[in-house]
Amino acid sequence: MRGSANFALLAMLALALCAAARGASGDAAARVTPGGSAPANPEALPPIDAGTSLLVVAPHPDDETLCCAGVIQRVLRSGGRASVVWITSGDASVLDLLIEGKPFGGAGRLRELAEKRMLEALRATSRLGVPAEGQLFLGYPDRGVSRLLTDHRATPYTSRFTDAAAVPYSAALFPAHPYTGESLERDFGAVLERVRPTLILAPSPRDTHPDHRAAGQLTIAVTARHGLLGSIRYWIVHGGEGWPSPRGLMPGVPLTAAPRSRGLTLAVFPLEPAEEDRKLQALRAYDTQLRTIAPFMLAFVRSTELFARLPGRDLP
Numbered sequence: 001m002r003g004s005a006n007f008a009l010l011a012m013l014a015l016a017l018c019a020a021a022r023g024a025s026g027d028a029a030a031r032v033t034p035g036g037s038a039p040a041n042p043e044a045l046p047p048i049d050a051g052t053s054l055l056v057v058a059p060h061p062d063d064e065t066l067c068c069a070g071v072i073q074r075v076l077r078s079g080g081r082a083s084v085v086w087i088t089s090g091d092a093s094v095l096d097l098l099i100e101g102k103p104f105g106g107a108g109r110l111r112e113l114a115e116k117r118m119l120e121a122l123r124a125t126s127r128l129g130v131p132a133e134g135q136l137f138l139g140y141p142d143r144g145v146s147r148l149l150t151d152h153r154a155t156p157y158t159s160r161f162t163d164a165a166a167v168p169y170s171a172a173l174f175p176a177h178p179y180t181g182e183s184l185e186r187d188f189g190a191v192l193e194r195v196r197p198t199l200i201l202a203p204s205p206r207d208t209h210p211d212h213r214a215a216g217q218l219t220i221a222v223t224a225r226h227g228l229l230g231s232i233r234y235w236i237v238h239g240g241e242g243w244p245s246p247r248g249l250m251p252g253v254p255l256t257a258a259p260r261s262r263g264l265t266l267a268v269f270p271l272e273p274a275e276e277d278r279k280l281q282a283l284r285a286y287d288t289q290l291r292t293i294a295p296f297m298l299a300f301v302r303s304t305e306l307f308a309r310l311p312g313r314d315l316p
Contacts, residue, residue, distance in 0.1 A: 044267025044269075045199065046199055048071075048080065049080065050079030051198065052198055053083075053195060053196055053198045054075045054083065055084075055197035056082070057087065057202040057216075057218075058084055059087050059145065059209070059215040060088055060117075061286070062090075062121070062286045063212075064121075065279065065283050065286070067201065068201045069305075070275045070276070070304075071305060072084075072130065073129060082134055083133075083197075084121075084125055086121060086138065087218070088140050089114035089118050089137060091117075091142045091162050092141070093110070093142070110161050111168060113288065114142075115169065117288055117289075120288060121135070124282040124286060127282040128278065128282050134195075136173055136194075137173060138167070138188070138191075139173075140179060142211065143161070143210070144159055144211075145184075145210070145211045145214035145215060145218070148180060152179065153182055154180055154181070158179070159179070166178045166179055174190075185218065188218060188219075188222045192226050193226075197231060198231060200233070201232075201233055201235055202219040203216045203237070204236040204261075204308065205312075205314060206236060206261070206311070206312055207236050207237060207239070208240070209237070212238060220232070220311065234310070234311050234312075235306065235307055239260045240259030243258045243259055244256065244258075244302075245299070247295040249299075251276060251280075251301065252273070252303050254268070254302055254303050255300065255303075257306065258306075261306070261308065262315075264308045266306045266307065267306065267307045269304060270303060273303075276302070276303055279300075283297060
């Protein structure tokens with residue numbers, strides 16, 4: 001009975017927060033501080049219109065849908081352009097092999113799994129309306145991005161999952177580019193030149209996943225050289241134990257602030273019901289992931305998405 005009462009209390013609180021978030025209209029977003037209330041309608045994201053060029057930086061296939069599917073749809077509906085760059089192809093998902101009954105698949109099986117996840121990413125973002133020219137894979141090593149930015153800036157890193165020391169995927173923008181930090185930064189810079197974004201949605205350096213933190217740090221470093229640092233807004237997926245809460249699919253309920261967002265002022269981006277529905281449709285393209293972590297993933301199908309203007313200082 002206590003668990004049921006706690007769940008009902010959480011649901012009531014979430015619905016109250018939803019009503020506050022729905023008060024923000026159009027492309028202006030409300031700002032909330034974790035644990036605080038939302039003042040009326042200050043502008044948080046830049047205006048979204050036909051001149052918007054959005055770039056979503058996704059460490060792995062599925063992150064772009066979890067964090068940003070609503071903004072992607074709004075940009076495209078407004079006549080703007082939307083692109084996604086996947087830093088890795090998710091080729092370290094050993095758990096997925098276990099679910100498929102292939103516990104001893106090895107490097108070859110993990111590369112095959114990555115190819116499957118890339119196809120899922122194409123399907124998911126196509127459901128959101130992202131055109132083929134905006135679906136960009138870099139193919140760097142899953143669970144290895146932070147190593148590239150530190151002790152493998154100039155010397156190639158070999159993935160312990162795929163045995164690759166260079167981009168092994170023909171569908172990537174730059175196949176055979178070495179697994180080094182210098183190569184990754186050059187390739188990311190080439191994406192910026194190609195997309196010329198006016199708005200960049202990147203993972204927070206506060207995220208608990210090392211690939212997410214590293215992808216955020218990569219974005220900050222390279223955009224600073226291109227004069228685009230002010231265009232970044234930060235999102236979080238791995239935001240602390242038990243978050244998002246409650247887990248599972250709860251349509252119409254807003255996303256609450258992650259514990260690791262403490263101290264940051266967040267922008268609440270309200271999704272229209274049709275945008276929320278399409279986000280769910282896009283997420284369902286990720287069959288490999290839904291078989292293993294469905295309650296976690298479905299918890300991001302909410303009536304709001306959250307972004308921070310500043311990355312904030314790293315947390316322990």
